[in-house]
Amino acid sequence: MNPPAETAKLPPIEPMTFSTKLAYGAGDIGGAIVGILLLSYLSPFLTNVAHLRPGLAGATQLIVRVWDAFLDPVIGIMSDRGDVFGAKIKAQWGRRYPWMLFSAIPFGILFICQWLIPFPATNQWGLFGFYTLVSMLLGTFFTMYSLPYTALTAELTEDYNERTSLSSFRFTFSIGGSIFALLIAIGVFQLVKDPAQQYLTIGIICAIISVVPIFYCVWGTQARAKLVNLHQAVRIETPDSQPLLAQIRSVFTNRPFLFVVGIYLCSWFSLQLTAAIIPYFAENYMGLAKADAPKIMLAVQGTALAMLSVWNKISQKVGKKAVYFMGTGFWIIAQAGLFLLQPGQDILLYILAMMAGLGVSTAYLIPWSMLPDVIELDELETGQRREGLFYSFMVFLQKICLGVALAAILQSLEWTGYNSNTQAQLPAVLMAIRLAIGPIPTISLIGGLILAYFYPITRERHQQILLQLAERRKSDIS
Template identity: 80%
Template sequence: MNLPETAKLPPIEKMTFSTKLAYGAGDVGGAVIGILLLSYLSPFFTDVAHLAPGLAGATQLIVRVWDACIDPFIGIWSDRGDIFGAKIKAKWGRRYPWMLFSAIPFGMLFVCQWLIPFPESNQWGMFWFYTLVSMLLGTFFTTYSLPYTALTAELTEDYNERTSLNSFRFTFSLGGSIVALLIARTVFQQVNDPAQQYLTIGIICAIISVLPIFYCVWGTQARAKLVNQYQSARIERTDPSPLMEQLRSVFTNRAFMCVVGIYLCSWFSLQLTAAIIPYFAVSCLGLPTADSPLIILAVQGTALVMLSVWNKISQRVGKKAVYFMGSGFWAIAQAGLFLLQPGQNVQLYALAILAGLGVSTAYLVPWSMLPDVIELDELETGQRREGLFYSFMAFLQKICLGVAVAVVLQSLEWTGYRHPTDLIPTPDQPPAVLLAIRLAIGPIPTISLLAGLVFAYFYPITRELHQQILLQLAERRRES
């Protein structure tokens, strides 16, 4: 691509620490609720509410498909400044009304997720209750998280500053997930009744999740307004074409499809592992239920520490090289988990730390690449479509996760998974169940991570190309 190098961008001040801090805090809600749903919703369904694993998997698949289907609409509406088709006041910007509108219902529905409204005998009543609550929770999760993540491209255009901004975001994200896991472990130790354990965790974490959303809006509005003025000629040119036509154009963007591949492969591995760890820890390694948060804490804690390290390395060698390094460590760790035996606790936590080295790049790299891709798309199409691109990423991720969790839970039912009971709280599982769990935590995520390296190899946007893209956009802006 031949891009002129003579144009110069008009000056714009760097982001302040307080703005980065406020933006990062906005991801606490998604992280806290996300890690708890991912790690504990399936065990809650199967082991506490005693919903059949197949129905538990079907619930999560239906919800993910629903979430995925509404994501593109919410992304496009937020691009156009609409809430469910109604125009919003310009002074709020395009993204903030969605976040404010969603915050309170988001927290309340999360609490409802941990209720047990029907006895075990009423399997279909439980199925439809959890499906409805999960669909509503997923809707409000999306209406908060999609506009929030789309803010990245609207707060800064600088290649390295975006990586820095995302390091703040995921510092809070990983920190929030660590806090949630610590709360879960404490409640598991202090509260005896399993149903009360999960409900207590839900109430505490709902409060922790909602408040930072308001802080994010308050702390970033001034910066967003400044950058929106700077981009005013472009921001107004959102794409009026129909949804399917816009989606078709996405598939012609090679850089975006590479980012999608990187994101799907790394997050599929992360989410599949997080979902299966409670079963792996208890059934395969013979650990108590309260210890499963410690395994995830080792991964998330290492990832948190490594965020700033990878951010610095990225500024020297680029985003692609950082992803290669991190994913290499991670793939080795996932393969090692398949071979772990009961009693090998030192090896377990060593592999968790090794995985954390790579998990931090899964948080940092794809979300730092995506704003660069959005500007390449703007250069090629003349449209500014952050919401569409972010929603399409979420669309694919949710479909992938829904299918993965449903298949894992269905495989547990097919292989004869045994529910815990008051008399036998940790039943011995059949060999077929143990094999299904080991495959889900070892070979499958490893293969997925290796596939992600292939997508990273073909990702085309370097720091130099991105600078040229910005120069061309600046020249176009002056001519308009």
């Protein structure tokens, strides 16, 4: 398909302005706030406040993540095609923005519902059904917002270094949102005494804060995305007509994509597993108060936030792979150290948390800045532009992996005799907690380093891909 005649007369794509990067970055605040709270507090809320058995709490999270995971490719492909909301809306708002606008309000309402306790603890299956249903609906609207938002990275710029810069803006807001949510949690835990009201209060406050930036992101980036899309019209307007299974096969024959997926899974599995187990580790193993768990996460996220701009600058000089190696090296030492930590070593705990933050920062920055490069290689090889499909499969595999891990950890707590009514736990429970925070994440991070070593797209290779795409675009226009 040839681009419209006016495409050749469009103004050139200038470097992104600060305001555009700011608006794009702000779009991840909601996802970060909701993500950190669900990851860090949903399991303790379900087991210690709603008094759902750990095994059922783990089953709920496994079901929800499997549901989310299989939903992701569907929404990814639908947002790639951009025709779900009709041609008129697509022409005005593009492929991604209608999804973000439609899902924002339900996303906030369902997050509040996540912290309700509709049945007494004696009705275990009623609680299980309620939290499973609410979590599935929340996950659906979260995906409808987050996947199209994430896919915008490849539509706002094609520049190798500018993508790393854009990712740094995104994750500055992401980590900042996480920190803000943790500060809210600390304040509420100290001011509100009733445990059920603590979590509901946090949910209401954070739901409101999460929804508003979505609209700001749409408003602040739409003009830039529309211009870039017009320049890419020959590609954007030719969606992949292959059957879903054929598209999936082509995605998983993209060798660099498999490396990026592996790096991402190893990093985020370690991060999310640690975040999920920290409340149990802090309270049950270290003997700390409930408000101390978010303080530990603050040490991790605060260090990660401070390092984003540093890693971004280093990456421009030495490349993405080298930065990932540097940060993950510190992170491995920290995770291994947490397993060896003893109760009473509180200062060392915070030192290890800050060391982990050095690596967590690269986990935010590097895999997501690699993925647009992979998408362009796929475009060069197939002639199709499929951001949504690639991003959805990144998240698909991550959710499956995390769901299985969380279910296994919570089930291990039940098997070893976890008691939600007391801080003191049996030695077998404490060992299960320590394994989940130490050796398991450490092994995963080592796997990520091995995959990063063999990742094939360098800065020079990416420049070749862009030149070849530019030549193809000229031939299509002519």
